Amino acid sequence: MAGDASLLRRVNTQVTLNALRREGVATLTRLGRITGLSRQTVETVLDELAERGWVREIPPDEGVMGRPARRFGFRADAGYVLGVDIGANKILAALADLNGEVVSWHRVPVSDGAPAPERLEAARQAALACVDVAGVARTRVWAVCAGTSGVVDRSGRVSLSTVLPGWTGVDLAGLAGGWFGCKGLAANDANLAALTEHWRGSAQHAADVVYVLVGHRVGAGMLIGGRLHGGRTGAAGEIGALRQVGWEDAAAELDTHGEAAAVFKAAGDGDPAAARAVERFAEKLAIGAAALVLAVDPDLLVVGGGYSRAGDVLLTPFRRHLTDLCLGVPEVVTSTFGDESVALGGVRLALDHVEREILGL
Template sequence: MADLRGGDLSRLRQLNSLTAIRALRRAGPLTLSALAERTGLSRPSMKEVTDELMGLGWVEEVPPSPGTMGRPARRYRFRADSGYLVGVDIGGHNIRAALSDLDGEILAETRQPVLPDAPLEERLAAIERAVEGCLTLSRTSVSDLWTVAVGTIGVIDVEGRVIYSAAVPAWRDLDLAGRLREMFPCPVLVENDSRLAAMAETRRGVAQGARDVVFLHVGLRMGAGLVIDGKVHRGFGAAAGEVAMLPESRWFDAPEHLNTCACVPEGVPPEDAAGHTLAAARNGDPVAIACVERYVDDLAVGTAAMVLILDPQMVVLGGGFSRSSDVLLEPLRRRLEKRCMRMPEVRASTLGDECVVVGAIEYAVAHLDDQLFPADRGPLPVVR
């Protein structure tokens, strides 16, 4: 941090501005007195900072509430609507997109179906349609976007290239970040979907406040995301959590216990077979229950390994199958209790199918904070 003892007033104003913005983003709208109290600045100093931020376009005065009597104190808020963020979840069967303001409040969501074996250009076109749908619903344009954050299945390197993807063959060795930057005139971030889902659960879901979390992304394919000391863990080569790649974990083929269960009637689409098995198990079908038990046997192997290594506070069951947590959680707990030295909490996701797209929005917000509001950056730009 800069040494302010020598009277670097421009640096001091910059730090005061960043402090004010952080306070307004967390708790706005605030009066000058409340803002001064939260930031530790004097009221006159806070007035100068607020006037400067209003001139730059980062802050605006909030009109008094209708019916307010007398002369109300002026209140100020961070202009979260001065730009927009997009989060995208690229799954095997669906593309989900969400648009939010700069604080991460989601304003519009859309979904585009896509086949797992769809050609590359068709899948990329579905992504573009999903984002365009959000823009249309929110009455914004692509030029209003500040960041697009994408979560996708597969092993993703630090540059946003898909190194490996068993579920989507067209994704392999694809510079996904590069292709998406051709679509959108703003920064594009690409991350593994399980890691974004883990981020979402710790920021907005069942794991809020937990510092060490194993997120199980269970659905038509298996994945995991790790949170260590409050931060999503990527690993040295961005391959942390890829337990499914270990054959002994039995994760790669585990969903087949549900997909090929004898209780599934003929004619049920492959993508709906597992859901049918889980529903039948909930209704007491012994054949379905046996298939679920075999599935949880496999799920518990990789989960126990991660619990023994990380000793997490919580294991979160998320992804498409988390809708059936009532038939999966207790069998999983029983198996972990037999294998683990210390039993963590085992909870179901509260975000369900939305966990990846919500995590993508959170990732975009974090990127915005890192780029625009760190203490060591230059002066804030003007926004309109």
């Protein structure tokens, strides 16, 4: 019987907290109507949540006649989550409250040849600075998620990296959690970017999504049924491992003609040499993307990363080559968030942990 009562309390707390998060601010009467719980039960739950610091009672407006209704609000600032994109050339950290609203960003450059200890220290410093500049106590960070290239297993360890020096074997989740003494998580960068698009971007209404991360390197991630699909070892989507695909040296098609941004601009302005370089790059990109499209048959294909800013200069030849290679071509769109998508995906994954393991949602 005691176990049943404990379970009932947890369920009542979960239902009430979920309702209050959706409403933002609500009266006892409103919450009772939404949850189907008695006023006394809702009041007891809210008082307990207020003691934990997750809910606050909002004072009545001045001048209100009679006994005012008790109003409560969810405290999104009770805790925070941090997403950190550890890339080849940059570290980007995003701090968000419990509603997933970003309150602080911090970006620092890093050399693509930096050894692992140097890159990790840069990531740590960026994470700490992101929290400190927001004026948030470090103890209020409840979870950290780092995104990186390579294969990241379910424990958050980098099991294989061919891009970042000394990165294979790094316990990224453990190290990230150690920065704040909280839960640490880690995932592949393209997977986190895909998660961001499904959360708040161009893939919100798509269940099966292929995301192609396009920049100095090319990678891919996927969602199946609205959930990240990393596979047995975390290597799902690593189609670039097949050398026949040509992703390993795809960016070289642009680099030989100067900076990629300048090449895309020149191609858009009608420069024949630049247009040919973009055409070759788009063709290589389409070969790997087609393999994923044929395997998954997704609702949507999202092109993200730094090169996605080229827009139709890249997407037009990419779509054409994709059409030649696929039985059926999904809608192809660019990322909503560009190079912020990996850090935001880290925020979402960290928030998933907090909601499940701390808030009990």
